Amino acid sequence: MLPIIPQVSGKPCLTNKCSSCCHNTEMLLLEEDVRRISAARPGVDFYGEAEDGFLQLNNRDEEGTPCVFLYNDLCSVHDIRPRGCQLYPVVWQDIAVLDDEYCPHTADFEVPEWADHEVGILVEALLIERDDRSQRL
Numbered sequence: 174m175l176p177i178i179p180q181v182s183g184k185p186c187l188t189n190k191c192s193s194c195c196h197n198t199e200m201l202l203l204e205e206d207v208r209r210i211s212a213a214r215p216g217v218d219f220y221g222e223a224e225d226g227f228l229q230l231n232n233r234d235e236e237g238t239p240c241v242f243l244y245n246d247l248c249s250v251h252d253i254r255p256r257g258c259q260l261y262p263v264v265w266q267d268i269a270v271l272d273d274e275y276c277p278h279t280a281d282f283e284v285p286e287w288a289d290h291e292v293g294i295l296v297e298a299l300l301i302e303r304d305d306r307s308q309r310l
Contacts (some may be wrong), residue, residue: 178263178282185281194261194275195240195248201299202228206255213253217241226303230255244290256295 185191204222207228210219219241223229231241242250248258260278263269269288271279 175265176256177195178260178288179285181281183281185278190246191278192243192246192248193277194240194272195243196231196238197275198232198240198297199223200240200255200257202230202255202257203295203298204302206257209253210255211254214250222306226307227299228302239268260288260292260295263288265296269293 207220218229220228221231232238240248242248242254248254249306262272262279262282263284264272269284269292271282271284273279276282
């Protein structure tokens with residue numbers, strides 16, 4: 174498990190009962206994420222391969238619905254959530270930045286010094302895994 178993204182004060186997601194980042198999600202998954210969650214939640218259809226070749230979390234059946242693991246605005250796999258979810262609201266835009274498009278509470282978070290390294294590792298691993306899957310076809 175990664176260190177927690179520093180919060181300026183309190184726990185903004187819980188305090189504000191916010192799950193905005195879990196709606197219309199396109200959270201990419203490492204194969205390790207899939208294995209870990211599959212072991213803990215056997216039989217749950219929670220991911221698929223997108224047209225661009227990346228593995229990603231499934232949303233529920235309709236547009237605008239939340240991540241398959243969101244119940245009552247809480248993540249039901251929080252302790253084993255995907256690496257991208259662990260790093261959120263930090264995302265990659267050539268550098269690690271806070272995602273103010275989907276997170277309405279970015280003022281309550283800080284980008285830690287280690288974020289560029291960790292998010293960069295995640296991005297590189299996702300690209301390598303996608304390329305490996307396409308080579309196997």
